[in-house]
Amino acid sequence: MTLSSAPAQAPPARSRRTEVAAGIRDSLAAGLGMFPIGIAFGLLVVQAGLPWWIAPALSVMAYAGSLELLLIGLIVTATPVATIALTTLLVNFRHVFYAFSFPLHVVRNRFAKAYSVYALTDEAYAVTAAAKEEWSPWRLLTLQVAFQLYWVGGGLTGVAIASVMPGPVKGLEFALCALFVTLTLDTARSKAQVPSLVLAGLSFTAAIVLAPDAALFVALLLYVLLLLARFAFGVYRSKKDSDA
Amino acid sequence: MPDVTLDPWYLAAVLVTVFAINLTLRAAPFAALKPLRASALVRSLTLWMPVGVLAILAAVTLRGTLIDDPANAVSALVAVGVTVAVHLLGGRRTLLSVGAGTFAYVLLVNLDAAGALAGLF
Incomplete structure (x- = not known):
């Protein structure tokens, strides 16, 4: 952190529209990855034989990509809730450490603050951690809302695609294994x-x-x-x- | 498509449990930031946990694939190889690596099935 980033007195009064536009721009690169994975997630929910609404329900209640993909398999096999709880705790434990550098302090409104904490995903953390300039509340919230829209939208698109496909694509569930393999490679550097x-x-x-x-x-x-x-x-x- | 009959109470319990744990994990540190940051144990776990948890998830999901479809064990191992190779050689673009690995597996599994069908007639 640089010295100049000390409590930025009332960040330069930029219009709300500029800030929202900046938030959308910030969201695009990660969104390019989130939307297709969301589609795969929606496809897998339907192919696993689960009701379609499980896709948006998980994306709202769990809202953590890799965990949601994992939960499909666990729910289908009626895995005990205790196992699901422990898995959730350990898979998402990393979120505990995101708080240390996430710019939540810029958000003043109580409800906005609550949403910002709820939507503190890997992608939101990564984008804010990589950004150099000071965040404004509108920009941060736009970024987070955009991310959730890409993800939920991707899931619903996947559900829609699955409903018009003649039959399930055999082997698609391998995507989850492949995802964990790449994430392991990224953390084992x-x-x-x-x-x-x-x-x-x-x-x-x-x-x-x-x-x-x-x-x-x-x-x-x-x-x-x-x-x-x-x-x-x-x-x-x-x-x-x-x-x- | 397989039809799974699930108890709505079970689904509700899963959704509520996952929601509560996730929100707690994301919110708790803002409330108790300083003591957490200072704890040597927490700092060590931050450092050590991710790689092992992800490796275990990779191993468990691969084992699941192997158990569900033992006839395609070789395809699964080849697809893991493709995923790793594309990831390391293709500049660690997750979407590309996952796409290539999954495509390889889908292709191999369905080629086998097509071959078996052709053998029947």
Whole structure:
């Protein structure tokens, strides 16, 4: 953060229209990715045999892309709500850290503030984190509303496409696996991530051996326990070092 | 298309649970920003958690594909290879990599099915 970004006294009075236009412009690049993935999401909801309204319902209630895709499979197999709760908690835990740099302070209206927090997705975080200038409330809210419209609109488009298709496209559900593979590659870019990957591998292997029917739940749980053990071990070791 | 009969109460419970957890995760840190930021444990988990959670999700979804359709295990592994290759060589454009991997899988799976059908007649 630069010194000049200290409480910008009443940002230069730009018109509401300029700010809304800026927000829409900011939203386009990410929207280009969100809309097609939204279509895939809508297609998958219908192909999985779920009622079509599950697509918009998830996009409003969950509003987190990768989690929504994951939930289709979990709902179809009537996965216990406890497993879904733990999965949601762990998959979206990263959102806890978005608050640290998200420009929520520019939004004054109570309801607008609530929406802004509710709609703090990966994309909203990424775009605001990458932007250099100070945000205005209209620009930020336009960005977030636009994102949700792309996503819900994509889902509904997918639902519509699925309804006119003669039959399901076999194999389309692979998109979710492919998405997680690419996200893993993006987060595993430095050697520092290797220990975490090894612990995740151990957790997954143990889970499919010990609890093949609840592999996701058990693997995630074991992984968190192993990370806690890793943290405790680090504390213990640094304590021992400082004692020596 | 498979028809799934689901208890509306189950669907409602899932939607409400997911909504509550998501909103809590997004809102809580604004209320308790400072202590959270200062916690060494939270900072370590921020750093360590994403890569492993995503790797587990990738592994679990791949395993699901393999179990659902064991006959197409090779296709699934090839499609994972395509996804990785396109992602690393194509400049990490998620949409492109996911599209290429999914297209490869859909193509391989349906070619197999077409081949099997042709074999019947």
